[in-house]
């Protein structure tokens with residue numbers, strides 16, 4: 616199942632969150648060689664792992680097998696702070712109903728056609744957004760996702776032109792949240808029912824921005 620973790624319930628998941636930062640190090644630094652993320656403590660933590668981050672972790676028993684991160688776009692996020700130029704055609708997309716998606720992973724033993732971890736995380740993302748009234752997801756992603764999005768029935772459009780970043784071709788993209796995508800993703804792996812666990816969470820996971828000055 617996919618566990619929703621925010622600042623409101625992270626005290627229930629400190630061990631799993633710590634495991635997830637170490638898995639992120641093994642995947643992004645050791646495996647993918649994103650050396651800018653290297654740290655001596657072998658935890659992959661960046662400036663967007665703040666109280667505003669929302670983690671969706673795939674847990675099997677007590678073990679982390681996959682996950683991803685959302686950051687509200689009204690808060691500083693990767694596209695606004697590091698890659699705003701990638702959105703130069705359509706402009707940065709920010710709002711209370713838009714979150715930024717980063718750091719999706721499945722541990723190596725849970726990847727490939729025999730595994731459903733990736734699809735569970737993706738279904739969890741869509742279900743979470745539908746529950747929370749989030750209509751769009753933005754992402755700075757490598758272009759190899761584009762053909763995968765077609766298979767997954769993800770409706771996406773670019774916000775700018777692709778650009779080479781180190782050895783990767785990346786593009787800023789906005790994805791529409793839809794019931795159809797959730798249904799399609801679940802059907803691909805025969806996933807039934809809700810995939811989300813909201814242990815210790817009462818009410819919405821996203822902050823109420825109504826009293827705050829907007830960043831955008």
Ligand code: COA
Pocket residue numbers: 642647717718719720721722725726727728730732733759763
């Ligand atoms: N470069 C290019 N294509 C990739 C890729 C990469 N780094 N990673 C995955 N793909 C594409 C390929 O088409 C691949 O099929 P192939 O192995 O036949 O070429 C397909 O996605 C399926 O990937 P796979 O790894 O078998 O498994 P999955 O669908 O179960 O899981 C991920 C997908 C992304 C969750 C998993 O590959 C992963 O955790 N990768 C490391 C973390 C990562 O790079 N995340 C994305 C950036 S945040």
